[in-house]
Amino acid sequence: MNKENQIGTVESYLNHRRKEKALCLPLIDPVNQKLDSLINTVNELEKNGADALLVGGSTMVDVTFLDDVILKIKSISHMPVILFPNNITGISKNADAILFMMLMNSENTYYVVEAQVLGSGLIYKYHIEPIPAGYIVINAGSAVSHIGHARPLPNNREIISLYSLAAKYFGFRLLYLEGGSGTAEPISSNIVEAAKKYFNGLLIVGGGIKDKETAASLLKAGADGLVIGNLLEEKGGTERFKEISNLLKSY
DSSP states (O other), X not given: OOGXXXXXXXXXXXXXXXXXXXXXXXXXXXXXXXXXXXXXXXHHHHHTTOOXXXXXXXXOOOHHHHHHHHHHHHHHXXXXXXXXXXXXXXXXXTXXXXXXXXXXXXXXXXXXXXXXXXXXXXXXXXXOEEEEEEEEEOSSSSHHHHHTTBOOOOSOHHHHHHHHHHHHHHTXXXXXXXXXXXXXXXXXXXXXXXXXXXXXXEEEEESSOOSHHHHHHHHHHTOSXXXXXXXXXXXTHHHHHHHXXXXXXXX
């Protein structure tokens, strides 16, 4: 077998952790970070049950600062650092892995395949582990929907089922359903149930998850892991993150 097609260390770790519990994947947006305060943030996340850290966001970021953020994280934590790129500027040589994503419902071929082609050389050069992933934006009005030219999907089981089947047939091993950064409306359990029925890899859900009740509904519907982002920047967010993380241990 070609070694390039084998599951890497970070993906194997995620699969192993999933056998024990649902995955807790906090998202750190470098745009919103200050290196001085990053230490406390990462320590709190690790102490409260994070399995790995996603680093990235919807808007542009300085690559040098991205490198510095990841170096700082790795100096204080043993958690894998996984890139969540919005473009080729979201690639850092210091990361452990990258969600090598196709924005499946983008109307711009740049986000479907062209950015991935441009970034693949850097991923190869820096020996970053790629995790093949389908990425679907559900809700309209979010930054990622605007930047990625995504045509948001309606709350329709048949349509999400077809997208999930396509992700499976493409060979993606992870499917990320995105409600959108800062969205007030998280993805419905109906959508998650439909996706889980047809996709047999890791099903990750993010966007608008700010309390354990929302988290519970998504986990019951079949989510293998949750991405928590904006909650971490809100007042009282750390405590609510801890509640969600504790809930993940029972799924």
